[in-house]
Amino acid sequence: MTTYNVLHLNFAIASMSGIPAGSQTCITSLRQNIRRIASSSSIGMVKVLTDKEGLKHTHLTNFAINLAETIKFVQQIPQANGQMQVCLPPLIENFKNLGLPWFNQDQAINPQFFQESISRFQFNVQTSGFDEANEAWLTVSKRAAQDFDKCFKTLSKNTRGFDLYELLISTPLNPNLMPSLMVSTQTKFNQTLDKEILQLICKNEINQICAVLCKSEVNINQQYVSRFIIAVQCEYINDYQDIADSSFVDEIRTLIQSYNASQVYFQPCKLNGFLRNNRFMKESPTLKAQIKLLKTYLIGTDTLIRIHPQQPSCRILYTKFKD
Numbered sequence: 001m002t003t004y005n006v007l008h009l010n011f012a013i014a015s016m017s018g019i020p021a022g023s024q025t026c027i028t029s030l031r032q033n034i035r036r037i038a039s040s041s042s043i044g045m046v047k048v049l050t051d052k053e054g055l056k057h058t059h060l061t062n063f064a065i066n067l068a069e070t071i072k073f074v075q076q077i078p079q080a081n082g083q084m085q086v087c088l089p090p091l092i093e094n095f096k097n098l099g100l101p102w103f104n105q106d107q108a109i110n111p112q113f114f115q116e117s118i119s120r121f122q123f124n125v126q127t128s129g130f131d132e133a134n135e136a137w138l139t140v141s142k143r144a145a146q147d148f149d150k151c152f153k154t155l156s157k158n159t160r161g162f163d164l165y166e167l168l169i170s171t172p173l174n175p176n177l178m179p180s181l182m183v184s185t186q187t188k189f190n191q192t193l194d195k196e197i198l199q200l201i202c203k204n205e206i207n208q209i210c211a212v213l214c215k216s217e218v219n220i221n222q223q224y225v226s227r228f229i230i231a232v233q234c235e236y237i238n239d240y241q242d243i244a245d246s247s248f249v250d251e252i253r254t255l256i257q258s259y260n261a262s263q264v265y266f267q268p269c270k271l272n273g274f275l276r277n278n279r280f281m282k283e284s285p286t287l288k289a290q291i292k293l294l295k296t297y298l299i300g301t302d303t304l305i306r307i308h309p310q311q312p313s314c315r316i317l318y319t320k321f322k323d
Contacts, residue, residue, distance in 0.1 A: 002145045004300040005292075012297040013305055015272040017084060018219040024076050027088070027304045033070040034095045037063075038125050043118045045111035067100075067114065074101040078220055079305050085173070085183045086218055087309045090133040094124050136310055141303045144312035148299050151211055151316050152291055158321040159233050161281035162210060164269035164294075165243060167201070167228040167252065171262040173218070183307050186224040187216060189259075196255060198317050200248040201230060207244050208233035210320040215298050216313045228317075229269055229298070237281050271297045 006028050014021035045064040050056050074080045098117045173182040202209050211231040253264040268278040274297050298314040306313045
């Protein structure tokens with residue numbers, strides 16, 4: 001299983017979601033806290049201590065402090081508090097389903113309520129149903145990583161280098177649909193156009209397009225973004241020509257806007273500022289680091305946030321070269 005730099009991963013998720021990166025939006029910290037809750041052998045909420053004068057005082061246990069911090073995390077992270085219609089790993093989803101971040105204020109002083117909720121959570125994450133859901137989640141990420149590695153290994157083998165461009169199709173989510181249908185409906189529609197869009201992107205051989213990927217995203221502004229990543233063959237590190245023929249952009253814009261009010265943008269691939277350089281050269285000492293960053297954004301983010309629990313958010317639509 002691929003491992004990702006935690007700081008890079010959280011920055012990638014923040015960039016993709018359109019929110020500031022920081023400790024208050026760190027999904028990896030949320031997952032770590034929930035893991036501690038799931039494995040804790042002591043779930044008592046209060047403890048009584050006696051001071052030097054013999055007076056007894058009630059204090060929160062370390063477990064209760066961690067639980068309170070975790071509830072606060074859920075409340076402030078847009079991907080977890082309902083501001084963004086996305087899917088999180090089964091462990092986090094199970095914790096959210098307890099309803100603790102939205103508990104009644106009258107229950108805040110009832111330790112038994114919290115202990116019963118946590119006992120139920122600890123039971124749920126030991127069931128076969130949870131294990132199956134978690135394994136399915138991990139399998140999607142693993143297969144997507146394998147497909148990515150295969151694609152870029154082939155590119156590195158068959159080219160001296162490549163430039164990455166991105167064609168963005170940004171569509172407002174339909175506010176008239178139920179939250180559970182907003183993303184799935186848009187995904188189904190967008191994927192019906194994949195074949196036509198791909199044909200337009202690749203129609204002119206002068207562009208020397210060697211791969212096309214598509215990353216599906218949802219951001220804090222309630223926009224569904226189809227991010228087409230286009231790899232264009234490059235021979236020399238100091239070759240600063242733009243893509244030879246970009247007429248396909250206007251054709252795609254005409255195609256898309258005949259259906260809805262989506263906006264179409266075409267630019268060097270920077271992934272919302274996550275990538276500093278869109279040129280990948282085979283002999284460059286930074287190539288491995290560049291590809292690792294690219295993989296973190298396109299594939300690594302799926303380990304913590306995706307728009308469908310059983311589908312990868314990044315798909316490889318075309319590769320010029322065979323193994």
